[in-house]
Amino acid sequence: MEKKVPFFFSILLFIALLFHGGKVLALNCQDGSEEWGYVQVRPKAHMFWWLYKSPYRVEDPSKPWPIVLWLQGGPGASGVGIGNFEEIGPLDRSLKPRNSTWLRKADLLFVDNPVGTGYSFVEDKKLFVKTDDEAATDLTTLLIELFSGDEKLQKSPLFIVAESYGGKFAVTAGLSALKAIEDGKLKLRLGGVALGDSWISPEDFVFSWGPLLKDLSRLDDNGLQKSNSIAERIKQQIEDGKFVEATDSWGELENVIATSSNNVDFYNLLEDAGGDDIAAMELGSYEKLSMEKYSRYLTSMRSRSSSPGGDDDLDKLLNGVIKKKLKIIPENVTWGGQSGDVFNYLAGxxxxxxxxxxxxxxxxxxxxxxxxxxxxxxCSTKGTEAWVHKLKWEGLKIFLAKDRTPLYCGSDKSTTKGFVKSYKNLYFYWILKAGHFVPTDQPCVALDMVGAITQSPAT
Known part of the structure; x- marks a missing residue:
């Protein structure tokens, strides 16, 4: 059995790498294409980041080369692991080059956010964040450390691109970063925020589930009635500010949906649960929650997802070859695709x-x-459209009246891949034949989309 380095000595080694401001001395590849490190965002709270510099970079004075900051969902899912190796990074989980990597359009910055996620860690569980705003403050601290002393990074506009619960982090982090920029604490230009299948309005999503599944014959009238009844309760709990109770009811609703639909996949409503490796990682957090009403169901979903090439392989990769490459991960920090602790502390x-x-x-x-x-x-399109309609932004009425433009990939104009519409600074993309993980399900159109979002000079 391999002898573990005691945690105390591991932390001493880690602290020895620290210097002013809490930023860890970053390591990088010899060719300068990658950098990574830790930022101590608060005493004893350490956030890990990994920056990839694009080999496809194009120098265009009129269009500066962009940086995409990718934020994963969960909350507590690892962007360094999942977003990087499963969706948009340079290598897949087999460490083979990904043809559709978003490096073709931008540099990529992955962060394990909030602290306690992936390689990020806290030395005391009391230091876990309990709100999205606290997570945004930590993330802004990291950005200040990375950007404010690096003039090269400051020349690239930063685009915060998020998935799932990461969208809630993206909007709070975007506002936090803007304030830091206005206060002169953060030196960067925020290019934009992109919300991919994002958990912006839980009420609108839970009300969409029953009708969607009923129209697709996945629920009958009885299932629809049960679903809508719990959704009404969730709406009232949210209005009353009873957010922990609403989280409990959300879990109960997922259980009812699963039972009535014979385990529909929440990440692709055309499939049965258990067929999506990435989804299994996020579902892994739910079974750790103290909601006994549906833990048995979620545990069964987890066991169905342990097929070859599943999340166990990613665990081995991040705790094996990748951990050795990075060198600065403390011995007793074990990477996990989804932190149950992070999820639980954010239940409110x-x-x-x-x-x-x-x-x-x-x-x-x-x-x-x-x-x-x-x-x-x-995070259904039906639910997303519902919350977009609730925006008070002055341009909304004109935006909604706009016609959509069809999307294709490459020279093939025979197959519609999606639609887009925009007005002023609001853009909406409908991506066809994609589930929750758009870059994985439709990599070609997703790559074109991020190129448009960032106004990348790459063709």
Whole structure:
């Protein structure tokens, strides 16, 4: 058995790498194409970041080369692991080159956010964040450390691109970053925020589930009635500010949906649960929650997802070859695709809507892009459209009246891949035949989309 380095000595080694401001001395590849490190965002709270510099970079004075900051969902899912190796990074989980990597359009910055996620860690569980705003403050601290002392990074506009619960982090982090920029604490240009299948308004999503599944014959009238009844209860709990109770009811609703639909996949409503490896990682957090009403169901879903090539392989990769490459991960920090602790500590904010924050970004002139996979259920297009209609932004009426433009990939104009519409600084992409994980399900159109969002000079 391999002898573990005691945690105390591991932390001493880690602290020895620290210097002013809490930023860890970053390591990099010899060719300078990658950098990574830790930022101590608060005493004893350490956030891990990994920056890839694009080999496809194009120097164009009129279009600066962009940086995409990718934020994963969960909350507590690892962007360094999942977003990087499963969706948009340079290598897949087999460490083979990914042809559709977003490096073709931008540099990529992955962060394990909030602390306690992936390689990020806390030395005391009391230091876990309990709100999205606390997570945004930590993330802004990291950005200040990375950007404010690096003039090269400052030349590239930063685009925060998020998936799932990461969208809630994106809007709060975007506003936090803007304030830091206005206060002169953060030196960067925020290019925009993109919300992919994002958990912006839980109420609108839970009300969409029953009708969607009923129209697709996945629920009958009885299932629809049960679903809508719990959704009404969730709405009232949210209105009353009882967000923890709303999270409990959300879990109960998922159990009812699963039972009535014979385990529909919440990440692709055309499939049965268990067929999506990435989804299994996020579902892994739910079975750790203290909601006995549906833990048995979620545990069974987890066991169905342990097929070859599943999340166990990613665990081995991140705790093996990648951990050795990075060198600075403390010995007793074990990477996990989804932190149950992070999810539990955020249970009081999980069902809190962030529509007002999206409105604030739009009013401040920030480019906001919303994109959604056609067959996602948990963050359905139906639910996303519902919360977009609730925006108070002055340009909404004209935006809604606009016609959509069809999307294709490459020279093939025979197959519609999606639609897009925009007005001023609001953009909406409908991505066809994609579930919750758009870059994985439709890599070609997703790559074109991120090129458009960032106004990348790459063709």
């Amino acid at each position: 904010d999980f069902m809190r809507p962030r529509i007002n924050e999206v409105d604030e970004l739009l009013t401040k002139g920030v480019n906001v892009t919303v994109y959604n996979g056609q067959v996602d259920l948990i």
